[in-house]
Amino acid sequence: MSRPRARERKPAWLRTFIPKTSPLVVTVCDGCGLYVIQDRENVWETWDCGLVEGDDLTVAIILGRPVTRITWLPSVGHPLLRSTCGSAGIMPDGQYLAMHMCHLARISVKPFKPPKRERPPGKPWGGPKLSKQEIAEFKRIWNMPYSQLKHEKTPTNKVGQGDEKQTLF
Incomplete structure (x- = not known):
């Protein structure tokens, strides 16, 4: 067939x-x-x-x-x-x-477009709110090789522990 x-x-x-x-x-x-x-x-x-x-x-x-x-x-x-x-x-x-009725004209031939996903509006990022000293410390640690980083002592003044409020987003 x-x-x-x-x-x-x-x-x-x-x-x-x-x-x-x-x-x-x-x-x-x-x-x-x-x-x-x-x-x-x-x-x-x-x-x-x-x-x-x-x-x-x-x-x-x-x-x-x-x-x-x-x-x-x-x-x-x-x-x-x-x-x-x-x-x-x-x-x-x-x-x-x-419903399809054989040999009868279609009601419509308009194509279907799927709905667009609605996304909630995000909050704009205001940039870093860190001091120059904190940014320099971050860059120093970021660029340090892992073998040296393992032996690095944790600093007593941690980044983000100052009097300013830090938020991730």
Whole structure:
């Protein structure tokens, strides 16, 4: 049995959307020859390749096309599909895939872009708050060979033990 022949080029965004570790699989539909996404985790379901959101979501609801919600898992780097029951579970700001109906036009062909990781703002480093003597002592110890450093006595005036408050960050 031969594999079905694709009638279109494979969308490039599918490589980042569905990595090899995902339970989702990109394949060619046997009937119409279009690329589809198959969820093979529990019940095998077939979805069109195209992000449904905004006005496209309204079109999918009017046409009665079932949709599934995309939940991006940044920890594993691939999406998880959550089923919706009719209009329950559909939110206007969500991202969805429409169920594949062979020989019918797709609701959308918009590519998926994974969300950017939010990073908390960091505190700017204000530079060293050490005296010139402490910086010179650090440089001296830093540049000392290890064989000589083993025999070095610990100084009684330790760096950062003065009256000023030292913090790491």
